[in-house]
Amino acid sequence: MWAWLASFLGGPVINGLISAYKARLDAAHTQDRIAADLAAKEIEAEIEARKRASAIIIAEQGRWYTAIIRPLLAAPVIIYFWKVIVWDKVLGLGSTDPLTGMIADWSGLIITAYVGGRSIEKVARIFRR
Incomplete structure (x- = not known):
C-alpha cells in the first residue's frame, strides 16, 4: 500500500505540477528559471524521501502478523x-x-x-x- 501511494504521489500528479510551473516560467528571467529548477529538485527529493520512508516502514513491519x-x-x-x-x-x-x-x-x-x-x-x- 505504501509503495502504491508513493508511486501515485511521485507519478503524474507531481510531474504535472512541475511541468506546469516550468511552462509558466519559460518566458521569465534566469533567476526565476533557477528557482523553478530548485523547486522541482526539492519536490523530487521529497518524493524520494517519502519512498525511502515507506520502504523503511515496510521493512520494519515485516510480515502481516507484525503489522x-x-x-x-x-x-x-x-x-x-x-x-x-x-x-x-x-x-x-x-x-x-x-x-x-x-x-x-x-x-x-x-x-x-x-x-x-x-x-x-x-x-x-x-x-x-
Whole structure:
C-alpha cells in the first residue's frame, strides 16, 4: 500500500505540477528559471524521501502478523465508538454503558495515539529543522 501511494504521489500528479510551473516560467528571467529548477529538485527529493520512508516502514513491519498489532488494539475502541455514536445517538436504538477505570484510560490513549500521533510527528519534524 505504501509503495502504491508513493508511486501515485511521485507519478503524474507531481510531474504535472512541475511541468506546469516550468511552462509558466519559460518566458521569465534566469533567476526565476533557477528557482523553478530548485523547486522541482526539492519536490523530487521529497518524493524520494517519502519512498525511502515507506520502504523503511515496510521493512520494519515485516510480515502481516507484525503489522496487524496496532489495528487489532484499535478495533475494539473503534467498534465501541461507532456503536455509541451511530447506534445509540444517531439512530437512537440503544444505550451503551460508559467505559470506566483503566479501560477508559486505555481507550483514550489508543485514540490519542492514532489521531494525534501523526500531528506530533509533524510538529517534531518542524522543531527538528
